[in-house]
Amino acid sequence: MRQGAEVFYKCRFQTAPALELADPLWRIVVLVRTWLCGRHATMSADDDVWRTRVRDGGQCSSDSGDVRIRSVMCENEEGGGFSWACRVEEIDEGDNDPVTGGRFAGRTWTTEIGYRESGDDRRGEMGILVSCYNEPRFIGRVKSPGIPIVPDLVYLITGAADLRCGVAGIPADRLVFEIGGTNPEHSASKFWSLVTAADRTYPIVYVGTDWTGWLALDPDELNRAIFPNALICNPADADAERRLMVTQPAAVRCEWHGVSVFPPTGKPIVRENGFDGDAIESIRDNDREQGVSHTLWGEDTPDPVIVMIRRALAEDVSFYEGGGLITVEKLGRELAERASRRKVAETRMRLDAALADAKESQVTLNRLRREREERRSGGEADADGDDLVTSLTGEVTRLEREVDDALDLAGKAEDARLAVATELADARRELSDLSRQLGDYRRGDGPQAAAHTEALLTYDLPAMLSASTKRENAAVDATLVAFFARRYEDRIHVVAGALKGCITRPALLWQGMLCMCTAVYGIYARGNGSGNAEDRLKQDPSVPARFELAMSEGPNTNRNPRLVKLRQVSYEGRTVDITPHLKVGRGADSMDTLRIYYGWDAVDNRLVIGHIGTHLLNDTSLNGRF
Known part of the structure; x- marks a missing residue:
């Protein structure tokens, strides 16, 4: 739940699906879709979207942008079963206020759905929490809180006969x-x-x-x-x-x-x-006589x-053993921890396999040597028999070949073990070097950091930041971006060609890159972007008020494959969506406007910056409406 939001409703119940119900979770997802599509006309009802982006984990939104959905699927590591979490955000921009002539404060209704299914009998545990968050720092009137009722979604799910919902064995309808x-x-x-x-x-x-x-x-x-x-x-x-x-x-x-x-x-x-x-x-x-309920409702x-x-009674609704509703953030952290544990386990397995091969080869070698010595001793005792000598000579030759093969195998296994050990040692040294370099960069120490900083911190820096022509701006902007890319290389990666066409004033670009490397990075690094990124940036007192985040484009842009492809870049073999962008200024591109398009790579925990400076082509600019 978003910090500062007010809890409107929460509940907990269990499911005991009928045997003929093949996929209880898909049944729940379909009910969520029925509920949302009935409330929002621009919400897609396509099966493929809801299966791949909601049931299996992912993100989607309505065409008008007033609904955002994010879900995470997490298979249990032991015993089968899984956990699933889904967050639905319904955004109300605020109706007209006849009293002030302006509008009411915007409001976001958030529905958190958590579901855990066992692997054996498919029984499930479900929790739903609904909260309301009013637009922050809004000067104006706020709408009355909602009448305390049970959300329609709860009735839809508990009323599904094939899910057989109940509370502690009591059917929901009793x-x-x-x-x-x-x-x-x-x-x-x-x-x-x-x-x-x-x-x-x-x-x-x-x-x-x-x-x-x-x-x-x-x-x-x-x-x-x-x-x-x-x-x-x-x-x-x-x-x-x-x-x-x-x-x-x-x-x-x-x-x-x-x-x-x-x-x-x-x-x-x-x-x-x-x-x-x-x-x-x-x-x-x-x-x-004295209450406000009648005035409100x-x-x-x-x-x-x-x-x-x-x-x-809301105080007695506790979610699951271990405490807490299953949320998108919790499952996201669980998946990240599993990936880290899996990587460590794979490295250990490689090392153990190399050691096991070496031991097995050593045992084989010792056995073959022992057999060879025994046969040689027998050959000396029966040296008078020519046939026996010939036979034993051939056997000794064969065994010596086997010994040579075993020695080769042992050598290869030992080489593999040493290679893995060397790889681990190199990785540790590299991590230590990177940690030291990072500390040097933060303090401004070290030869590389000093050289890079000295290249920028010269008597010409004030003149560079006050450049006033497009040609000068482009050259200085390239220097500034290179500085931030090196200074914060653990936080950002700037794609080659990202500065193409940039004409932004260097002083404004300096502020934008600093904002990306500190405030925007902090939003994603803490909880992988949990909460509303736009609001979190606005609430950061260190960020100038004119800087804003935009997390999406308009529906017409999203429907144009050409425009969507412009917002995809390749990083480390992965495709990163750079639709989110930091922006300053409105209207046509000029030296006083700035757009920095980026995406978050959860594998390396980095912001991947794909375009800096001007607007990426969208439906508005494509049709000449700027």
């Missing part, structure tokens, strides 16, 4: 029931056994009758606000309520003429676990007691 009647599962004793169970992981809300004989709350209305986070029970009639009173355990407190909440077993005991009918009416009267205002229970 979380509201009456105590009493003929069903033994709804008896008073059964209710108290649930309340006192030592392993209960979900809350129970008991809704009793008030002094007039009516239920203190509408159980169905309460369920529509807290579903599926609690089991809601109420007496079927007066006889059922009397049986509950008679069988009540001595250690359990219950408000008979009101509402009682029993938190999950093991949770800290609260001072009040409910209210009687008089207290409930007082809460409602106070809200009508009008006739749709929910019962304030239900809002209070919803807030309290």
Whole structure:
């Protein structure tokens, strides 16, 4: 969840998919697609997009850019199964505000979906968290918070019959029931056994009758606000309520003429676990007279007691063993750690294989030598037999060839072992040298850093930064970019030809490259770009206010294969998308505008800069609308 966002809703439940359901995760993804496409007309419903970019992990967005989706798939290393996380961001730019004549603050609704599936029975654990984030540093009015309801997505998923969703073994459609009647599962004793169970992981809300004989709350209305986070029970009639009173355990407190909440077993005991009918009416009267709910929501205002229970129960929604909702960032870190561990393991395997080959060859060599000596001893004892001598001579020759082959094999194995050991030693030395060089660069020490810095820090530097012609700008810009590429070579890589056509003033380019190597790099290096990069750059006090990040292009540009290809560069054999760009200035290219197009390479943890200076051709410039 984004820092500073407000939690609107969260829930946790389990799935026990039907045997005929081949791919439960794809079923969930289809339901997410149904939910989103029903809310946003420009969201693609293409199966291939949702399979390859959402189910299998990746990114996609709506044509209008008001929806962004990112997901990560992480297979379990042991025992089968997998974990999957998906983040959906719905961006509201802010409607017109009739009071101020401007607009309301923009708002981003973020839905985090976490899913973990076991490898054996395909049972799943699912968590959903919805949060709201208002546009930062906006001077103006903010829209009223949303009415506390259960998101439609939750009903879509829990209502899918083939997913068979539930809470701790209770089907999702049976979380509201009456105590009493003929069903033994709804008896008073059964209710108290649930309340006192030592392993209960979900809350129970008991809704009793008030002094007039009516239920203190509408159980169905309460369920529509807290579903599926609690089991809601109420007496079927007066006889059922009397049986509950008679069988009540001595250690359990219950408000008979009101509402009682029993938190999950093991949770800290609260001072009040409910209210009687008089207290409930007082809460409602106070809200009508002094509360702000009616001002915010009008006739749709929910019962304030239900809002209070919803807030309290949200604290009992804990996600999975080990804590925390499965998120895109967590799975991304897990995959990066696995890749690092795998690389170390592969190097160790190569070394172990070389050592094993050497040992096996040595054993073979010793055995052959021993057999040769035994045969030679036997040959000397039977030297009088010519036939035997001839036979043994041939055998000795054969064995000597085998010994030579074994020696060659042992030598090759030893060479392989030494090669791996040398490679590891070289890698360690290279890492040490690079670390030392990096420290030198940071401090300005070392012959290379000093030479490179001295080439720039001359008496001509002020004149260089104040160059005022396009020809002068191009030459000085090349010097500055080369300086930053060497100075921060562990953070950025500048693709050959990236400066083609650059006419930006050197002073502005200096600021832009410094911003890329520090603030922009920091956004990606901490959590691989977690959160909203545009907002994070705006919130950095060290960055001049005129610098902005743009993470995407318009829908017409994205649909043009030629323009998309311009935003792809090759780096270390990998294709990097350089659509994101740092920008200063608007309109046509000039000496006072700057664009730096880049992409993040998660393998080397570097910013790959593919174009510096002017706009890359887009739909607007292609059609001459600048």
